[in-house]
Amino acid sequence: SSELTQDPAVSVALGQTVRITCQGDSLRSFFASWYQQKPGQAPLIVIYGKNNRPSGIPDRFSGSTSGNTASLTITGAQAEDEADYYCHSRDSSGNHPVVFGGGTKLTVL
């Protein structure tokens, strides 16, 4: 399958920990990368590869994978973390080089 499935919406209380998940067959072979998109802005890479954070991304963001599920964990969510989050990986089906998940809207309460 060339699909990545995300929950449409997740909420978290300020300062608490939240996990955003992404499921797909390709994740058994490849790691997910994660993008944060705030309203009116371009996506921003927050995690790539096994668990790599680009310069400038706070260390409260981390990534992990188990089986066919990748997770983006925000430990101690801040108000500024409220955004849409998209997972992305290589596609193991051969139809496309890459595939995006449908996105998760994170609300920080």
Added chain:
Amino acid sequence: EVQLLQSGAEVKKPGESLRISCKGSGYSFTSFWISWVRQMPGKGLEWMGRIDPIDSYIHYSPSFQGHVTFSADKTISTAYLQWTSLKASDTAIYFCARWRQLEDIWFDPWGQGTLVTV
């Protein structure tokens, strides 16, 4: 600073043609592929394809093959996305992004996006 700067918003009528641009700076433009990504109003991200600026080798996503054309001018570090006959369903924000690849693939950075309204 590595940047991708896209051309401004466009308003077009159905059937018109359009070319939008994405100019890279702060890095060797010919060393990285450029991808185009569509975001329709209120929707998620869709990968449209990629172009290698050094030789203009192109890979289109099957969903976009035949509907758009990619090109690049390495002498001015600019990639282009073009339509010959726009449709109302082409209304979207279009992002360019630099393709990064080791064992996995990711996009960094992204252009600011170009809103196309048909």
